[in-house]
Amino acid sequence: MASKEEILINVTPRETRVAVIENGLVQELHLERTLSRGIVGNIYKGKVVRVLPGMQAAFVDIGLEKNGFLHAADIARNDPAFNGEPIKDIPPIQDLVREGVSVFVQALKDPIGSKGARLTTELSMPSRHLVYLPRGEDIGISQKIESAEERDRLRGIVQEIIDQQNLKGGFIIRTLAESASAEDISHDILFQQRLWEYVSTEMKTAKPASMVHEDVPLALRTMRDLVDENLEMIRVDSRETFDKAVGFAKEFVPEAADLLQYYPGEQPLFGLYSVEQEIENAMKRKVMLKSGGDMIIDQTEAMTTIDVNTGSYVGRRNLEETLFKTNLEAATEIAHQMRLRNLGGIIIVDFIDMQSRKHKKQVLAALETAIARDRVKINITDISPLGLVEITRKRTRESLEHTMCETCPTCSGRGMVKTVQTVCYEILREVIREDRQFKAQSYTIVASPDVVDLLLDEEASSLADLQEFIDRPISLQVDTHFLQQDYEIVLV
Structure with missing residues:
Protein backbone atom coordinates (compact mmCIF):
# COMPACT_ATOMS: atom_id res chain seq x y z
CA MET A 1 0.00 0.00 0.00
CA ALA A 2 1.44 3.36 -1.10
CA SER A 3 2.12 5.84 1.66
CA LYS A 4 0.28 9.15 1.88
CA GLU A 5 2.87 11.89 1.66
CA GLU A 6 2.71 15.63 2.32
CA ILE A 7 5.38 18.34 2.35
CA LEU A 8 5.22 21.32 4.71
CA ILE A 9 7.29 24.45 4.01
CA ASN A 10 7.67 26.89 6.91
CA VAL A 11 9.31 30.20 5.96
CA THR A 12 10.58 33.02 8.17
CA PRO A 13 12.92 35.85 7.04
CA ARG A 14 16.00 34.10 8.42
CA GLU A 15 15.13 30.43 8.08
CA THR A 16 13.29 27.97 5.82
CA ARG A 17 12.25 24.57 7.17
CA VAL A 18 10.79 21.67 5.18
CA ALA A 19 9.11 18.63 6.73
CA VAL A 20 8.19 15.47 4.81
CA ILE A 21 5.14 13.78 6.34
CA GLU A 22 4.30 10.15 5.53
CA ASN A 23 1.04 8.72 6.88
CA GLY A 24 0.92 11.46 9.50
CA LEU A 25 4.48 10.85 10.76
CA VAL A 26 7.40 13.26 10.26
CA GLN A 27 10.04 11.38 8.26
CA GLU A 28 12.45 14.06 7.04
CA LEU A 29 13.45 17.56 8.13
CA HIS A 30 15.40 19.97 5.94
CA LEU A 31 16.63 23.30 7.25
CA GLU A 32 18.26 26.24 5.47
CA ARG A 33 19.28 29.51 7.06
CA THR A 34 19.84 32.70 5.10
CA LEU A 35 23.22 33.25 6.74
CA SER A 36 24.47 29.69 6.20
CA ARG A 37 22.92 28.21 3.07
CA GLY A 38 24.35 24.91 1.89
CA ILE A 39 26.63 24.95 -1.16
CA VAL A 40 25.90 21.56 -2.77
CA GLY A 41 25.33 22.17 -6.48
CA ASN A 42 27.08 25.55 -6.51
CA ILE A 43 29.74 26.08 -9.19
CA TYR A 44 32.98 27.93 -8.40
CA LYS A 45 36.09 29.11 -10.17
CA GLY A 46 38.64 27.69 -7.77
CA LYS A 47 42.38 28.05 -7.39
CA VAL A 48 44.51 25.02 -6.53
CA VAL A 49 46.49 25.90 -3.40
CA ARG A 50 48.00 22.53 -2.50
CA VAL A 51 48.53 19.18 -4.24
CA LEU A 52 48.85 16.03 -2.08
CA PRO A 53 50.26 13.10 -4.13
CA GLY A 54 49.99 10.72 -1.18
CA MET A 55 46.24 11.30 -0.93
CA GLN A 56 45.68 11.59 -4.71
CA ALA A 57 43.93 14.89 -3.99
CA ALA A 58 44.25 18.65 -4.03
CA PHE A 59 42.94 21.48 -1.88
CA VAL A 60 41.16 24.20 -3.83
CA ASP A 61 40.39 27.74 -2.68
CA ILE A 62 36.79 28.52 -3.67
CA GLY A 63 36.42 31.67 -1.59
CA LEU A 64 35.05 29.99 1.54
CA GLU A 65 36.51 29.72 5.05
CA LYS A 66 37.80 26.19 4.40
CA ASN A 67 39.47 25.04 1.18
CA GLY A 68 37.58 22.43 -0.82
CA PHE A 69 38.80 18.86 -1.34
CA LEU A 70 39.23 17.59 -4.93
CA HIS A 71 40.13 13.92 -5.48
CA ALA A 72 41.88 12.72 -8.63
CA ALA A 73 38.94 10.45 -9.46
CA ASP A 74 36.70 13.50 -9.66
CA ILE A 75 38.97 15.08 -12.25
CA ALA A 76 39.84 12.13 -14.48
CA ARG A 77 36.27 11.32 -15.46
CA ASN A 78 35.78 14.46 -17.52
CA ASP A 79 39.19 15.97 -18.10
CA PRO A 80 39.47 17.01 -21.78
CA ALA A 81 42.90 15.41 -21.97
CA PHE A 82 41.31 11.96 -21.91
CA ASN A 83 38.79 12.60 -24.72
CA GLY A 84 35.97 10.95 -22.81
CA GLU A 85 37.65 7.52 -22.96
CA PRO A 86 37.06 5.19 -19.97
CA ILE A 87 39.81 5.41 -17.38
CA LYS A 88 40.95 2.11 -15.89
CA ASP A 89 43.71 3.56 -13.75
CA ILE A 90 43.38 7.02 -12.27
CA PRO A 91 46.43 9.13 -13.22
CA PRO A 92 48.54 10.70 -10.45
CA ILE A 93 47.01 13.90 -9.12
CA GLN A 94 50.19 15.85 -9.99
CA ASP A 95 49.62 14.98 -13.67
CA LEU A 96 46.12 16.47 -13.55
CA VAL A 97 46.50 19.72 -11.62
CA ARG A 98 49.27 21.88 -10.24
CA GLU A 99 49.40 24.56 -7.60
CA GLY A 100 48.33 28.02 -8.72
CA VAL A 101 46.10 26.97 -11.65
CA SER A 102 42.40 27.85 -11.86
CA VAL A 103 39.79 25.13 -12.19
CA PHE A 104 36.00 25.16 -12.40
CA VAL A 105 34.49 22.91 -9.74
CA GLN A 106 31.09 22.01 -8.31
CA ALA A 107 30.32 21.20 -4.68
CA LEU A 108 29.32 17.56 -4.06
CA LYS A 109 29.09 17.83 -0.27
CA ASP A 110 28.81 20.72 2.16
CA PRO A 111 31.67 21.44 4.58
CA ILE A 112 31.17 19.17 7.58
CA GLY A 113 32.92 19.77 10.89
CA SER A 114 36.58 20.49 10.22
CA LYS A 115 36.41 19.23 6.63
CA GLY A 116 36.01 21.48 3.63
CA ALA A 117 33.53 20.91 0.80
CA ARG A 118 33.96 17.86 -1.44
CA LEU A 119 34.43 19.05 -5.04
CA THR A 120 34.27 17.67 -8.56
CA THR A 121 35.19 19.07 -11.98
CA GLU A 122 32.37 17.00 -13.47
CA LEU A 123 29.90 19.88 -13.64
CA SER A 124 26.22 18.95 -13.73
CA MET A 125 22.89 20.72 -14.21
CA PRO A 126 20.13 18.78 -12.39
CA SER A 127 16.47 19.02 -13.34
CA ARG A 128 13.33 17.06 -12.55
CA HIS A 129 13.99 14.06 -14.81
CA LEU A 130 17.60 14.41 -15.92
CA VAL A 131 21.08 15.47 -14.90
CA TYR A 132 22.96 17.24 -17.69
CA LEU A 133 26.74 16.75 -17.83
CA PRO A 134 28.11 19.48 -20.15
CA ARG A 135 31.50 17.76 -20.38
CA GLY A 136 30.18 14.22 -20.61
CA GLU A 137 29.26 12.13 -23.64
CA ASP A 138 27.21 9.11 -22.59
CA ILE A 139 23.57 8.59 -21.63
CA GLY A 140 23.31 6.96 -18.19
CA ILE A 141 20.17 5.76 -16.47
CA SER A 142 19.16 5.13 -12.85
CA GLN A 143 19.43 1.49 -11.77
CA LYS A 144 16.12 1.87 -9.93
CA ILE A 145 14.33 1.89 -13.31
CA GLU A 146 14.22 -1.89 -13.67
CA SER A 147 12.06 -2.38 -16.79
CA ALA A 148 14.32 -3.00 -19.82
CA GLU A 149 11.57 -1.71 -22.10
CA GLU A 150 11.24 1.53 -20.15
CA ARG A 151 15.01 2.00 -20.05
CA ASP A 152 15.21 1.62 -23.83
CA ARG A 153 12.29 4.03 -24.32
CA LEU A 154 13.90 6.74 -22.18
CA ARG A 155 17.32 6.33 -23.79
CA GLY A 156 15.67 6.59 -27.20
CA ILE A 157 13.86 9.82 -26.29
CA VAL A 158 17.01 11.47 -24.98
CA GLN A 159 19.12 10.33 -27.93
CA GLU A 160 16.52 11.59 -30.42
CA ILE A 161 16.49 15.05 -28.79
CA ILE A 162 20.30 15.13 -28.77
CA ASP A 163 20.37 14.31 -32.50
CA GLN A 164 17.61 16.77 -33.42
CA GLN A 165 19.14 19.69 -31.56
CA ASN A 166 22.78 18.68 -32.17
CA LEU A 167 23.52 18.88 -28.44
CA LYS A 168 26.87 18.28 -26.80
CA GLY A 169 27.39 16.69 -23.41
CA GLY A 170 26.00 13.69 -21.56
CA PHE A 171 22.83 12.96 -19.60
CA ILE A 172 21.86 10.82 -16.63
CA ILE A 173 18.21 9.77 -16.60
CA ARG A 174 16.87 10.00 -13.02
CA THR A 175 14.47 7.58 -11.31
CA LEU A 176 11.65 10.12 -11.48
CA ALA A 177 11.84 10.01 -15.29
CA GLU A 178 10.08 6.64 -15.30
CA SER A 179 6.85 7.00 -17.34
CA ALA A 180 7.73 10.63 -18.20
CA SER A 181 6.59 11.80 -21.62
CA ALA A 182 8.88 12.95 -24.42
CA GLU A 183 7.52 16.48 -23.89
CA ASP A 184 8.51 16.44 -20.19
CA ILE A 185 12.03 15.28 -21.01
CA SER A 186 12.37 17.77 -23.86
CA HIS A 187 11.27 20.55 -21.49
CA ASP A 188 13.93 19.54 -18.97
CA ILE A 189 16.65 19.48 -21.61
CA LEU A 190 15.62 22.94 -22.83
CA PHE A 191 15.81 24.26 -19.26
CA GLN A 192 19.26 22.70 -18.77
CA GLN A 193 20.60 24.13 -22.02
CA ARG A 194 19.42 27.61 -21.04
CA LEU A 195 20.97 27.23 -17.59
CA TRP A 196 24.28 25.98 -19.00
CA GLU A 197 24.37 28.85 -21.51
CA TYR A 198 23.99 31.30 -18.63
CA VAL A 199 26.64 29.53 -16.51
CA SER A 200 29.07 29.36 -19.45
CA THR A 201 28.79 33.11 -19.92
CA GLU A 202 29.44 33.71 -16.21
CA MET A 203 32.47 31.39 -16.30
CA LYS A 204 34.21 33.59 -18.90
CA THR A 205 34.35 36.61 -16.58
CA ALA A 206 34.61 34.88 -13.19
CA LYS A 207 37.52 35.71 -10.91
CA PRO A 208 39.53 33.00 -9.09
CA ALA A 209 38.11 31.83 -5.73
CA SER A 210 34.61 33.07 -6.58
CA MET A 211 31.14 31.57 -7.09
CA VAL A 212 29.90 31.27 -10.67
CA HIS A 213 26.44 29.76 -10.10
CA GLU A 214 24.30 29.22 -6.99
CA ASP A 215 21.77 26.40 -6.70
CA VAL A 216 18.11 27.30 -6.11
CA PRO A 217 16.93 27.84 -2.47
CA LEU A 218 15.49 25.03 -0.33
CA ALA A 219 11.81 25.85 -0.90
CA LEU A 220 12.22 25.47 -4.68
CA ARG A 221 14.66 22.54 -4.50
CA THR A 222 11.96 20.73 -2.57
CA MET A 223 9.79 20.52 -5.67
CA ARG A 224 12.70 19.49 -7.86
CA ASP A 225 14.02 16.77 -5.56
CA LEU A 226 11.27 15.57 -3.19
CA VAL A 227 8.12 15.40 -5.32
CA ASP A 228 7.07 11.87 -6.32
CA GLU A 229 3.95 9.94 -7.27
CA ASN A 230 2.90 9.46 -3.62
CA LEU A 231 2.86 13.18 -2.85
CA GLU A 232 -0.62 14.58 -2.25
CA MET A 233 0.02 18.12 -1.04
CA ILE A 234 2.65 20.84 -0.57
CA ARG A 235 1.64 23.45 2.01
CA VAL A 236 3.51 26.76 2.25
CA ASP A 237 2.91 29.32 5.01
CA SER A 238 4.53 32.29 3.23
CA ARG A 239 2.61 34.09 0.48
CA GLU A 240 5.82 35.38 -1.16
CA THR A 241 7.45 31.95 -1.19
CA PHE A 242 4.19 30.35 -2.36
CA ASP A 243 4.02 32.70 -5.36
CA LYS A 244 7.65 31.94 -6.25
CA ALA A 245 6.99 28.21 -5.86
CA VAL A 246 3.98 28.37 -8.17
CA GLY A 247 6.02 30.16 -10.84
CA PHE A 248 8.91 27.71 -10.49
CA ALA A 249 6.58 24.70 -10.57
CA LYS A 250 4.73 25.86 -13.67
CA GLU A 251 7.99 26.32 -15.53
CA PHE A 252 10.04 23.36 -14.32
CA VAL A 253 7.82 20.94 -12.34
CA PRO A 254 4.29 21.28 -13.80
CA GLU A 255 3.01 18.15 -12.05
CA ALA A 256 3.67 19.83 -8.68
CA ALA A 257 1.81 23.05 -9.48
CA ASP A 258 -1.63 21.65 -8.59
CA LEU A 259 -0.29 20.23 -5.31
CA LEU A 260 0.75 23.61 -3.93
CA GLN A 261 -1.44 25.20 -1.28
CA TYR A 262 -0.99 28.45 0.61
CA TYR A 263 -1.56 28.04 4.36
CA PRO A 264 -2.81 31.28 6.01
CA GLY A 265 -4.08 29.67 9.23
CA GLU A 266 -3.62 31.25 12.64
CA GLN A 267 -2.10 28.10 14.12
CA PRO A 268 1.54 27.69 13.00
CA LEU A 269 1.88 25.15 10.17
CA PHE A 270 4.45 23.01 11.98
CA GLY A 271 2.34 23.09 15.13
CA LEU A 272 -0.63 21.74 13.18
CA TYR A 273 1.32 18.56 12.40
CA SER A 274 3.29 18.38 15.70
CA VAL A 275 6.55 18.92 13.79
CA GLU A 276 7.98 21.18 16.50
CA GLN A 277 7.68 18.34 19.02
CA GLU A 278 9.41 15.97 16.60
CA ILE A 279 12.27 18.45 16.25
CA GLU A 280 12.59 18.61 20.03
CA ASN A 281 12.61 14.81 20.25
CA ALA A 282 15.25 14.59 17.51
CA GLU A 401 21.74 17.96 15.52
CA HIS A 402 24.92 19.51 14.08
CA THR A 403 22.85 22.10 12.19
CA MET A 404 20.71 23.23 15.14
CA CYS A 405 23.12 22.74 18.03
CA GLU A 406 26.68 23.61 19.00
CA THR A 407 29.22 22.16 21.41
CA CYS A 408 28.40 23.15 24.98
CA PRO A 409 31.22 25.25 26.53
CA THR A 410 30.19 24.17 30.04
CA CYS A 411 30.67 20.45 29.48
CA SER A 412 33.66 20.67 27.06
CA GLY A 413 31.87 19.00 24.18
CA ARG A 414 30.28 16.10 26.03
CA GLY A 415 26.75 17.43 25.34
CA MET A 416 24.85 19.68 22.95
CA VAL A 417 22.78 22.84 23.41
CA LYS A 418 20.75 24.89 20.95
CA THR A 419 22.62 27.77 19.34
CA VAL A 420 21.77 31.35 20.33
CA GLN A 421 20.41 31.83 16.80
CA THR A 422 18.15 28.77 17.12
CA VAL A 423 16.80 30.03 20.48
CA CYS A 424 16.15 33.50 19.00
CA TYR A 425 14.12 32.09 16.11
CA GLU A 426 12.26 29.82 18.53
CA ILE A 427 11.40 32.84 20.70
CA LEU A 428 10.13 34.84 17.71
CA ARG A 429 7.89 31.95 16.65
CA GLU A 430 6.65 31.49 20.25
CA VAL A 431 5.68 35.17 20.54
CA ILE A 432 3.54 34.83 17.40
CA ARG A 433 1.92 31.66 18.77
CA GLU A 434 1.12 33.22 22.15
CA ASP A 435 -0.16 36.42 20.57
CA ARG A 436 -2.60 34.46 18.43
CA GLN A 437 -3.76 32.53 21.47
CA PHE A 438 -3.86 35.18 24.22
CA LYS A 439 -3.80 38.64 22.57
CA ALA A 440 -1.93 40.24 25.48
CA GLN A 441 -1.31 44.00 25.75
CA SER A 442 2.47 43.54 25.54
CA TYR A 443 5.20 40.91 25.89
CA THR A 444 8.45 40.71 27.81
CA ILE A 445 11.10 38.23 26.64
CA VAL A 446 13.24 37.00 29.52
CA ALA A 447 16.36 35.18 28.31
CA SER A 448 20.08 34.67 28.83
CA PRO A 449 22.50 37.56 28.13
CA ASP A 450 23.72 36.07 24.82
CA VAL A 451 20.19 35.63 23.49
CA VAL A 452 19.15 39.16 24.45
CA ASP A 453 22.35 40.57 22.91
CA LEU A 454 21.60 38.85 19.60
CA LEU A 455 18.00 40.12 19.64
CA LEU A 456 19.28 43.66 20.21
CA ASP A 457 22.05 43.39 17.60
CA GLU A 458 21.89 41.12 14.54
CA GLU A 459 18.22 40.22 15.00
CA ALA A 460 17.04 43.74 15.93
CA SER A 461 15.34 44.14 12.55
CA SER A 462 13.56 40.80 12.99
CA LEU A 463 12.32 41.88 16.42
CA ALA A 464 11.12 45.21 15.01
CA ASP A 465 9.32 43.42 12.17
CA LEU A 466 7.66 41.12 14.71
CA GLN A 467 6.43 44.07 16.81
CA GLU A 468 4.95 45.65 13.69
CA PHE A 469 3.39 42.33 12.63
CA ILE A 470 1.58 41.66 15.94
CA ASP A 471 1.06 45.37 16.69
CA ARG A 472 2.11 44.88 20.33
CA PRO A 473 5.16 46.25 22.23
CA ILE A 474 7.91 43.74 23.03
CA SER A 475 10.54 44.35 25.71
CA LEU A 476 13.65 42.37 26.62
CA GLN A 477 14.96 41.38 30.04
CA VAL A 478 18.21 39.60 30.88
CA ASP A 479 18.32 36.83 33.47
CA THR A 480 21.92 35.84 34.18
CA HIS A 481 20.78 32.60 35.78
CA PHE A 482 19.18 31.38 32.55
CA LEU A 483 21.09 28.86 30.46
CA GLN A 484 21.51 29.65 26.76
CA GLN A 485 18.46 27.66 25.67
CA ASP A 486 16.22 28.90 28.49
CA TYR A 487 13.71 31.71 28.01
CA GLU A 488 10.36 32.92 29.22
CA ILE A 489 7.71 35.07 27.54
CA VAL A 490 5.80 37.18 30.06
CA LEU A 491 2.33 38.38 29.05
CA VAL A 492 1.27 41.80 30.31
Missing part, protein backbone atom coordinates in the same frame (compact mmCIF):
# COMPACT_ATOMS: atom_id res chain seq x y z
CA MET A 283 17.61 16.60 19.72
CA LYS A 284 17.47 13.99 22.50
CA ARG A 285 19.85 11.06 22.99
CA LYS A 286 17.16 8.71 24.20
CA VAL A 287 14.33 7.57 21.93
CA MET A 288 11.47 5.80 23.67
CA LEU A 289 9.86 2.78 21.98
CA LYS A 290 6.13 2.16 22.32
CA SER A 291 6.75 -1.18 24.02
CA GLY A 292 8.70 0.48 26.85
CA GLY A 293 12.16 -0.21 25.40
CA ASP A 294 14.48 2.58 24.30
CA MET A 295 17.39 3.49 22.06
CA ILE A 296 20.40 5.69 22.87
CA ILE A 297 21.77 7.60 19.86
CA ASP A 298 25.26 9.15 20.07
CA GLN A 299 26.93 11.04 17.22
CA THR A 300 30.72 11.34 17.04
CA GLU A 301 33.11 12.63 14.39
CA ALA A 302 33.84 9.11 13.13
CA MET A 303 30.48 7.37 13.43
CA THR A 304 27.04 7.23 15.03
CA THR A 305 26.16 4.53 17.54
CA ILE A 306 22.66 3.31 18.38
CA ASP A 307 22.23 1.17 21.49
CA VAL A 308 18.95 -0.76 21.84
CA ASN A 309 17.70 -1.55 25.38
CA THR A 310 14.65 -3.37 26.75
CA GLY A 311 14.03 -0.60 29.28
CA SER A 312 10.79 -1.25 31.17
CA TYR A 313 9.52 -3.84 28.68
CA VAL A 314 9.46 -7.31 30.27
CA GLY A 315 7.31 -9.26 27.79
CA ARG A 316 4.61 -11.80 28.55
CA ARG A 317 6.17 -15.20 27.93
CA ASN A 318 9.94 -15.41 28.11
CA LEU A 319 13.16 -13.43 27.76
CA GLU A 320 13.82 -14.39 24.12
CA GLU A 321 10.37 -13.10 23.10
CA THR A 322 11.04 -9.83 24.94
CA LEU A 323 14.39 -9.32 23.20
CA PHE A 324 12.97 -10.21 19.77
CA LYS A 325 9.99 -7.84 20.00
CA THR A 326 12.14 -4.97 21.28
CA ASN A 327 14.67 -5.42 18.45
CA LEU A 328 11.86 -5.70 15.89
CA GLU A 329 10.32 -2.43 17.01
CA ALA A 330 13.75 -0.79 17.19
CA ALA A 331 14.55 -1.78 13.59
CA THR A 332 11.62 0.27 12.27
CA GLU A 333 12.40 3.20 14.55
CA ILE A 334 16.09 3.20 13.54
CA ALA A 335 15.13 3.72 9.89
CA HIS A 336 12.84 6.56 10.96
CA GLN A 337 15.49 8.24 13.13
CA MET A 338 18.16 8.01 10.41
CA ARG A 339 15.93 9.97 8.03
CA LEU A 340 14.60 12.36 10.66
CA ARG A 341 18.04 13.25 12.07
CA ASN A 342 19.80 12.84 8.69
CA LEU A 343 22.42 10.54 10.17
CA GLY A 344 25.19 9.82 7.67
CA GLY A 345 28.46 7.93 7.35
CA ILE A 346 28.99 4.80 9.46
CA ILE A 347 26.17 3.88 11.86
CA ILE A 348 26.72 1.01 14.31
CA VAL A 349 23.58 -0.52 15.80
CA ASP A 350 23.92 -2.60 18.95
CA PHE A 351 20.83 -4.79 18.99
CA ILE A 352 20.06 -6.80 22.11
CA ASP A 353 21.65 -10.25 21.81
CA MET A 354 19.27 -12.94 20.52
CA GLN A 355 19.87 -16.68 20.45
CA SER A 356 17.44 -17.59 17.69
CA ARG A 357 18.89 -17.42 14.17
CA LYS A 358 15.37 -17.05 12.81
CA HIS A 359 14.75 -14.00 14.99
CA LYS A 360 17.99 -12.38 13.81
CA LYS A 361 16.95 -12.78 10.17
CA GLN A 362 13.51 -11.32 10.90
CA VAL A 363 14.99 -8.26 12.61
CA LEU A 364 17.37 -7.68 9.70
CA ALA A 365 14.50 -8.11 7.21
CA ALA A 366 12.42 -5.57 9.17
CA LEU A 367 15.31 -3.09 9.02
CA GLU A 368 15.73 -3.57 5.26
CA THR A 369 11.99 -3.08 4.70
CA ALA A 370 11.93 0.06 6.82
CA ILE A 371 14.81 1.75 4.97
CA ALA A 372 13.30 1.04 1.54
CA ARG A 373 11.56 4.46 1.54
CA ASP A 374 14.78 6.35 2.32
CA ARG A 375 15.89 8.62 -0.53
CA VAL A 376 19.55 8.25 0.44
CA LYS A 377 21.71 5.27 -0.54
CA ILE A 378 22.11 2.79 2.35
CA ASN A 379 24.05 -0.46 2.81
CA ILE A 380 23.61 -2.86 5.73
CA THR A 381 25.65 -5.84 6.94
CA ASP A 382 24.41 -9.02 8.65
CA ILE A 383 24.06 -9.10 12.42
CA SER A 384 27.43 -10.02 13.92
CA PRO A 385 27.81 -12.61 16.72
CA LEU A 386 27.83 -9.69 19.16
CA GLY A 387 24.50 -8.38 17.85
CA LEU A 388 26.06 -5.46 15.94
CA VAL A 389 24.86 -4.23 12.55
CA GLU A 390 26.96 -1.85 10.46
CA ILE A 391 25.02 0.61 8.30
CA THR A 392 26.52 3.06 5.84
CA ARG A 393 24.28 5.93 4.78
CA LYS A 394 25.48 8.47 2.23
CA ARG A 395 26.28 11.79 3.87
CA THR A 396 25.46 14.89 1.78
CA ARG A 397 24.80 17.51 4.48
CA GLU A 398 25.13 18.08 8.21
CA SER A 399 22.90 16.11 10.54
CA LEU A 400 19.95 17.89 12.16
